[in-house]
Amino acid sequence: MVEKQSEVLGRLKAIELLAYWEGRLVTNRLMQWFGISRQQASLDIKSYNTIYNKNALVHDPSVKSYIPQSSFQPVLTQGNLNEYLDLISSFDKDSFAYILQPEDYVLAIQLPERAVKPEIVRVLMQAIKHHHCLKIIYASMQNPVWHERLITPHSLIYSGFRWHVRAYCHQHVDFRDFIISRVHRTPTVLEEDLINTVERDTLWREEIQFSLTANPRLDSAQQLLIESDFNMPEGELPIKVKKALLPYTLQRFQVALNESEEGDALRYPIVVKAMDRKKLKPYLFIETVDGCNRD
Numbered sequence: 323m324v325e326k327q328s329e330v331l332g333r334l335k336a337i338e339l340l341a342y343w344e345g346r347l348v349t350n351r352l353m354q355w356f357g358i359s360r361q362q363a364s365l366d367i368k369s370y371n372t373i374y375n376k377n378a379l380v381h382d383p384s385v386k387s388y389i390p391q392s393s394f395q396p397v398l399t400q401g402n403l404n405e406y407l408d409l410i411s412s413f414d415k416d417s418f419a420y421i422l423q424p425e426d427y428v429l430a431i432q433l434p435e436r437a438v439k440p441e442i443v444r445v446l447m448q449a450i451k452h453h454h455c456l457k458i459i460y461a462s463m464q465n466p467v468w469h470e471r472l473i474t475p476h477s478l479i480y481s482g483f484r485w486h487v488r489a490y491c492h493q494h495v496d497f498r499d500f501i502i503s504r505v506h507r508t509p510t511v512l513e514e515d516l517i518n519t520v521e522r523d524t525l526w527r528e529e530i531q532f533s534l535t536a537n538p539r540l541d542s543a544q545q546l547l548i549e550s551d552f553n554m555p556e557g558e559l560p561i562k563v564k565k566a567l568l569p570y571t572l573q574r575f576q577v578a579l580n581e582s583e584e585g586d587a588l589r590y591p592i593v594v595k596a597m598d599r600k601k602l603k604p605y606l607f608i609e610t611v612d613g614c615n616r617d
Contacts, residue, residue: 490518539587
């Protein structure tokens, strides 16, 4: 049976994305994902390393992995973190990411890429896997001057607009979201932190349920149209989400969050069901002296 070129290309792209974003490539992962033999996985890596991206990967026996050269640059993919997300989510049954495989006649609006650097993502991912504390140089809208933070990360978040890392902030003594494009340079790996783990992040572990409805400021015909758009057969759309992800979820639906926005019904055609609004308020971005629970 002759193997389809698209199947081979898919494996080669996986090799590139894993090496680029994780900083290492393990043969077993290709075998498990694609159901191929060790020999075939090795042949694919050799093909990538000799034909498509010459000598881009170096085998490191000490970690039984292929490591990208410091000059490594993608040639089969765009070097986009979303490509990596699509890859891992397609092989992870527990992933909440959904993938659209577009045809030539299907287009998606692409927002300008945030400056997410692979060398930073690699360190974040390794810290998540091994429960390491990191020293980062960071800036936020509340404190736009580069400054030092100590964080223990446990998850990456894609909000639909940009990438965040969910982490315990040792300065503020709580869990916060940090925008990855605002990390200035490669983080410094510090000691292992087995105390401030995901199990302690209450807002991450707990979920909240609520319903969305059409904005009542719309006329009846417009409300019916919104209900049809968002599959609200009973006039509402039930949502269940991690409390920590509530603000991003409401942003994605372009939900009116206050009376002023609700008054602009054409711009904010969806609102939270009246009886649910009070219980959501504590989990929106809470303003503090130096900012909010999103840094």
